[in-house]
Amino acid sequence: MTTFDVRIWGISEHKGKDRKTGKPRSTWRLRWLVAGQRFGESFQTRALAESFRSRLIVAQREGVAFDEACGLPEPMARELRTRSWFQHATAYVDMKWPHASPNHRKGIAESLATVTPVLLSSDRGAPDAETMRAALYGYVFNTTARTAGPPPAKLAGAVSWVEANTVNLSALNDAALVRKVLDTLALRIDGKPAGAATVTRKRAVLSNALRYAVELRLLDVHPLSLVSWTAPKKDEGVDRAVVANPKQADALLAAVAADSPELVAFFGCMYFAGLRPEEVLHLADDEYERPSAPGAWGWLHLTGATVAVGQGWSNGAKVTEDRGLKHRAKTATRSVPVAPPLAELLARHVAKYAPADNGRLFVTRRGPGGRYVPTAGQPIPNNAYTTAWRKARKEALTAAQMRSPLAKRPYDLRHACLSTWLNAGVPPTQVAEWAGNSVKVLLDVYAKCLDGGTAAALHRIALALGLEPPRSAG
Structure with a gap:
């Protein structure tokens, strides 16, 4: 709280004796009131007391608000409360940690680890870039690791050095420094331009951390408001080249069936029902309504959804986390139709691989050497199904297709599904409901994947005008 009620x-001089020598000694005491609360400060000389008093009087005359907690004018109170960037960034992480999902925690740590090397007060004795990043990402900006005890021996020196060598938070009032930080966000570790989505995400974390400083009254204004900086434009659209056609998708699923038959229905749920991988991992037997x-x-x-988060980022020892559907309330549900080809895949899957004790349909079923083992219901690791997908691409695609982005990730099967629904004429509102997206996001993302739209539009216009419909170029 601040006030202008200041007296x-x-x-006043206070005479006494020096504790060490016993000789007469005077101290000079200044007193003032802020909102009725008494404050005081003692000085060794009258000149120091007069100097301090004049600073208070100047602030009072210029209409500067005084802080009721410490009794000082706002600028002086801010100096008293000043933090280093290291102190503020760790405080911000600790504030966000209890309420953030594991993946969001990782995103915060990654973003702060990117900007901190720019906010150093010195480079003398600095650790190498790789060690510094490991210390920042793996320890400093991980509340669980930091509160568990001292850093690992190989990172201890880097942690101590960074803690002692970041700029004060007030340095971010310098627009040139802020611009340098933003320019750093636009680069990857190897110095190449970062993707627009990555830049947007990291900038949001930085902005939120600085907004927290303004909220705590450690900064007068939000530093990002000091510069006019344009982030790379974000292209959310799906590249048509990644979308497999039905013939290619069938060949890929057949290749999966030959090498990893326990995963063919897993990938089938993405291709025929548009599920996200984490939604397939969460799918239980009682959530499947048979034809x-x-x-x-x-x-x-x-x-x-069952999301992989990595050890050290969740609240427990698990490397996965169950959460609600994306963009929906925790208790919300979403229904998606199962086409006959997917129903056949699921029927064969359930007949051969019984659901786990927790009801999940897709769980780890292989042990060392690829041998089938009894399952305890553990989710399929990301590296297991992505490895199976790479093998399938190598088996099903030509050399040229392998070099292309065609179905490069399992997630591209979802893109193929939603593109198929849209091209089949299913209303975008219905596709968005089944996919768990908004209509705007759906059309922004899949606009490039809509085939035949021009020809259909010209045909309708011609009929409306009483003209003969145009012939196709083919």
């Missing part, structure tokens, strides 16, 4: 009294008859459609009633 400054005169300076009423052979060749009929079924339904998946999704209730959540």
Whole structure:
């Protein structure tokens, strides 16, 4: 709280004796009131007391608010409360940690580890860049690791050095330094331009950390408001080159069935139902509504997602975390139709691989050397299904297709599914509901993947004008 209710009294001399020598000695005492609360300060000489009093009087005359907690004018109070960037960044991490998801915690640590090397007060004796980043990302900006005890021996020196050598937070009032920080966000570790989405995400973390400093009254204004800086434009659209056509998708699923048959329905859920990988991992047997008859459609009633987060970022020892559906309330559900080809894949999967004790359909079923083992219901690790997908691409695609981005990631099967639905004429509102996206995001992302739209539009216009529909170029 601040106030303009300030009364400054005169300076009084207090005579006494020096504790060490016993000789007569005077101290000079200044007293003042802020919002009715008494404050005082003692000085060794009258000149020092007069200098301090004049600073208070000047602030009072210029209409500067006084801080009720410490009794000082706002600028002086800020100097008293000043923190180093290291202190503020760790305080920000600790504030966010309890309420952030593991992946968001990792994103915060990555972003702060990117900007901190720019906010150094000295480079004398600095650790090498790789060690510094490991110390920042793996320890300094990980609340669980930092509160568990001292850093690992190989990182201890780097942690101590960075703690002692970051600039004061007030240095971020320098627009040139702020611009340098933002320019750093736009680069990858190897110095190449970072993706627009990455820059946007890291900038958001930096902005939030600085907003926290303003909230704590450690800064007068948000430093990012001091510069006009344009982030790279974000292209959210899916590249049509990554979308597999039905023939290619069938070949890829057949290759998976030959090498990893326990995963073919896993990938089938992405291609035929548009599920995200983490949604497939969370899928339970009782969430699958079987078709009423052979060749009929079924339904998946999704209730959540199982996300890989990595050890050290969750609240426990687990490397995965169950959470609600993306962009929805924790208790929300989403229903997605099951086409007959997917129903066949799921029927074969359940017949051969019984659901785990927790009801999950897709769990780890292989041990060392690829041998089948009894499962305890552990989710399939990301590296297991991505390795199986790489093998399938190598087997099913030509050399030229292998070099292209065609279906390079399992997630691209979801892109293929949603593109197929849109191209089939399913209304975007319906596709968005099944996919768990907003209509705007759906159209922004998949606009490039819509085939035949121009021809259909010209055909409709011609009919409306009473003209003969145009012939296709083919």
